[in-house]
Amino acid sequence: xxxxxxxxxxxxxxxxxxxxxxxxxxxxxxxxxxxxxxxxxxxxxxxxxxxxxxxxxxxxxxxxxxxxxxxxxxxxxxxxxxxxxxxxxxxxxxxxxxxxxxxxxxxxxxxxxxxxxxxxxxxxxxxxxxxxxxxxxxxxxxxxxxxxxxxxxxxxxxxxxxxxxxxxxxxxxxxxxxxxxxxxxxxxxxxxxxxxxxxxxxxxxxxxxxxxxxxxxxxxxxxxxxxxxxxxxxxxxxxxxxxxxxxxxxxxxxxxxxxxxxxxxxxxxxxxxxxxxxxxxxxxxxxxxxxxxxxxxxxxxxxxxxxxxxxxxxxxxxxxxxxxxxxxxxxxxxxxxxxxxxxxxxxxxxxxxxxxxxxxxxxxxxxxxxxxxxxxxxxxxxxxxxxxxxxxxxxxxxxxxxxxxxxxxxxxxxxxxxxxxxxxxxxxxxxxxxxxxxxxxxxxxxxxxxxxxxxxxxxxxxxxxxxxxxxxxxxxxxxxxxxxxxxxxxxxxxxxxxxxxxxxxxxxxxxxxxxxxxxxxxxxxxxxxxxxxxxxxxxxxxxxxxxxxxxxxxxxxxxxxxxxxxxxxxxxxxxxxxxxxxxxxxxxxxxxxxxxxxxxxxxxxxxxxxxxxxxxxxxxxxxxxxxxxxxxxxxxxxxxxxxxxxxxxxxxxxxxxxxxxxxxxxxxxxxxxxxx
Numbered sequence: 001x002x003x004x005x006x007x008x009x010x011x012x013x014x015x016x017x018x019x020x021x022x023x024x025x026x027x028x029x030x031x032x033x034x035x036x037x038x039x040x041x042x043x044x045x046x047x048x049x050x051x052x053x054x055x056x057x058x059x060x061x062x063x064x065x066x067x068x069x070x071x072x073x074x075x076x077x078x079x080x081x082x083x084x085x086x087x088x089x090x091x092x093x094x095x096x097x098x099x100x101x102x103x104x105x106x107x108x109x110x111x112x113x114x115x116x117x118x119x120x121x122x123x124x125x126x127x128x129x130x131x132x133x134x135x136x137x138x139x140x141x142x143x144x145x146x147x148x149x150x151x152x153x154x155x156x157x158x159x160x161x162x163x164x165x166x167x168x169x170x171x172x173x174x175x176x177x178x179x180x181x182x183x184x185x186x187x188x189x190x191x192x193x194x195x196x197x198x199x200x201x202x203x204x205x206x207x208x209x210x211x212x213x214x215x216x217x218x219x220x221x222x223x224x225x226x227x228x229x230x231x232x233x234x235x236x237x238x239x240x241x242x243x244x245x246x247x248x249x250x251x252x253x254x255x256x257x258x259x260x261x262x263x264x265x266x267x268x269x270x271x272x273x274x275x276x277x278x279x280x281x282x283x284x285x286x287x288x289x290x291x292x293x294x295x296x297x298x299x300x301x302x303x304x305x306x307x308x309x310x311x312x313x314x315x316x317x318x319x320x321x322x323x324x325x326x327x328x329x330x331x332x333x334x335x336x337x338x339x340x341x342x343x344x345x346x347x348x349x350x351x352x353x354x355x356x357x358x359x360x361x362x363x364x365x366x367x368x369x370x371x372x373x374x375x376x377x378x379x380x381x382x383x384x385x386x387x388x389x390x391x392x393x394x395x396x397x398x399x400x401x402x403x404x405x406x407x408x409x410x411x412x413x414x415x416x417x418x419x420x421x422x423x424x425x426x427x428x429x430x431x432x433x434x435x436x437x438x439x440x441x442x443x444x445x446x447x448x449x450x451x452x453x454x455x456x457x458x459x460x461x462x463x464x465x466x467x468x469x470x471x472x473x474x475x476x477x478x479x480x481x482x483x484x485x486x487x488x489x490x491x492x493x494x495x496x497x498x499x500x501x502x503x504x505x506x507x508x509x510x511x512x513x514x515x516x517x518x519x520x521x522x523x524x525x526x527x528x529x530x531x532x533x534x535x536x537x538x539x540x541x542x543x544x545x546x547x548x549x550x551x552x553x554x555x556x557x558x559x560x561x562x563x564x565x566x567x568x569x570x571x572x573x574x575x576x577x578x579x580x581x582x583x584x585x586x587x588x589x590x591x592x593x594x595x596x597x598x599x600x601x602x603x604x605x606x607x608x609x610x611x612x613x614x615x616x617x618x619x620x621x622x623x624x625x626x627x628x629x630x631x632x633x634x635x636x637x638x639x640x641x642x643x644x645x646x647x648x649x650x651x652x653x654x655x656x657x658x659x660x661x662x663x664x665x666x667x668x669x670x671x672x673x674x675x676x
Contacts, residue, residue, distance in 0.1 A: 055338060057090045061074045061077055061078050061089060062092045062113045062114070062130075064127030068432060070124075071091075071093070073149075073195055077112065077114070079222070084215055094126050094127045099138075102133075102138070103144070107143050107176065110210075115127065115149070116151040120158055121158025124162075140174050141174055142175065144175035146176070147205075148177075149182045149195065150167075150184070155187040155633045156673075159187075179202045179205035182195075189400075225423075225424055227329055228330045231347055232330060233351075235347075239344065240352050241356030242502065247499075247502065255293045259295050261304065264511045265510055266507050266508070267288040268505065268507050270451070274480060276571050282458040283534065284479075295512060299445050300440075302438045302513045303511075303513075304513055305436060305439065306508065307472045309355050309356075310474060311494065313361055313405070319407070320410045321419055323354075327349065331349075355495070357433055357434055358427070358432075358433065358434060362432065363404070364399060370390070371430060372410075372422060373386050373389060376413075377414050377419055384414075385413050402463060403461075403463050439454045440455075441538065442537035444544035452512075457473065458477045459474070469491050474492050517672050519545060523554050525623055527558070528616060531629040532594070533565060533573075533630055542559075543559060547581055547585060557624075562605045563591060565594075567595055567597055594607060606642035613646045626671045627673075630675060630676075631676070644659045
């Protein structure tokens with residue numbers, strides 16, 4: 001049958017369309033599109049080697065990060081290696097890839113490992129599988145060219161263990177180190193400077209040993225921001241700061257997990273109360289209801305609370321970057337490299353990013369000042385920001401000691417002029433992203449199966465005409481004030497309604513992180529609990545657990561608690577509860593208190609430990625477990641020193657031998673710490 005003119009025209013049009021589509025997809029591939037929290041590289045699967053090859057990368061920055069610091073350093077290092085040396089870089093979260101062919105990475109791909117140590121010498125959650133593979137399965141790594149920077153805290157027993165272990169294991173497996181191992185110490189507050197020192201050594205190695213040519217540092221965006229002419233913040237597709245994309249699209253059951261650092265549960269806060277009677281200090285008890293979800297915990301775990309920024313902090317940040325007229329403007333982001341992670345769902349507004357996704361409260365680094373100098377509002381500001389960025393001592397004296405955040409420092413440097421020339425892509429890529437804060441759970445999963453308790457001292461310190469505040473603790477205090485109609489003026493205020501009112505009636509996003517800080521599996525084993533201040537939080541959970549076990553008829557071992565605070569009538573946490581626990585547990589429970597400011601002579605928990613020397617030694621001879629929770633920098637060390645004295649005196653051995661014995665307890669898991 002012959003085709004008429006219309007039929008023929010339709011066929012021609014279809015043929016042209018097909019050819020055009022093929023040409024577009026084969027010869028003119030589209031730009032990467034926004035996928036919310038997911039890396040656009042996810043389409044390539046979990047084959048790391050294939051992603052490196054497909055994207056022609058010759059420098060890979062791996063990070064093991066628990067709180068976001070190592071990830072932030074990895075991102076900054078990636079940008080600088082690309083700009084200064086022309087390296088084709090990518091950052092890698094260990095959790096995103098498999099390691100079956102890791103040993104096939106060739107020496108022409110430089111591998112950088114930024115490894116945080118978590119807890120008692122453990123790898124971070126995202127690096128755990130790689131760590132296990134490296135130490136238990138990996139064979140020769142003779143073609144690996146690497147360098148390692150460890151992030152740790154010298155107040156911990158196993159300082160920077162993961163970084164050191166990784167460096168040594170790579171060497172043992174035949175890998176070649178192209179730049180010396182380095183490590184940073186958060187315990188002394190020198191982490192940023194330690195990182196800069198290590199980075200300088202890396203750059204020297206690249207220039208002098210590997211013959212890379214160094215160029216002047218310039219900002220090269222990895223993201224492209226496009227403002228929308230038609231979307232508004234009320235549009236259903238626009239993020240207003242929701243925790244992840246599922247909270248925008250409603251594409252999944254938000255009461256079902258898994259709940260983790262990419263997807264939290266929006267938990268109702270059913271009860272809050274102030275625990276201090278002080279006019280100057282505050283501590284809030286918070287109860288999260290998780291009964292509407294499948295989220296569960298076990299006693300001793302940590303809860304992560306997802307924060308937002310305070311109104312006052314946001315106002316200063318907006319002023320510093322001249323963004324007052326942009327807060328409700330909606331934009332989209334596109335990755336200019338398929339291996340780049342997009343840090344939050346888009347489209348989104350400037351205001352939502354600043355409130356919910358940027359770490360604008362914390363300290364500023366010298367590296368940030370140097371990188372932003374190109375956008376200074378005038379010659380004088382550029383001169384000043386360059387001076388501070390290059391002078392370690394001046395930066396410490398004029399910025400660090402004054403506890404200035406990014407906005408405070410920039411406004412001080414510019415004399416109040418806004419840094420309006422800074423591209424917002426630079427802000428997104430250079431300012432750390434807001435991370436959940438972790439708190440020891442102060443309830444017991446036996447007594448409160450569907451309730452998570454948190455005990456948090458509110459951090460608010462006056463620094464001149466400013467307040468330096470903790471993000472989550474002040475948020476929780478705002479909730480307590482509103483919920484209980486407390487006549488108290490918080491240092492800073494928050495939007496408690498949240499994106500699209502999702503946080504109304506007092507809800508906050510949370511998830512649970514498993515902890516190794518656990519009671520003995522045998523309830524009849526004695527325990528020695530040491531927790532001054534809010535260090536008592538998980539220990540309260542332990543005591544409540546033992547009360548419940550005894551009620552169920554389980555034989556319970558001796559429980560001895562050492563608690564310390566300033567004054568009995570001011571900050572004695574859960575003072576009304578301990579007599580009730582003593583009544584329930586009888587002679588198997590006792591508490592020893594130390595009040596440091598009741599008299600001229602300061603008394604701390606370590607003094608009370610020495611007073612109970614013979615009792616503690618007897619408990620340890622009977623197989624007691626020791627639990628220490630609280631400040632790592634001084635308290636935990638002083639407690640360990642006092643326990644060593646107890647063993648030395650009671651057993652007639654040298655203190656160094658007693659210290660070795662305590663270290664052996666740690667290896668046996670009989671001495672556990674949950675310190676910060």
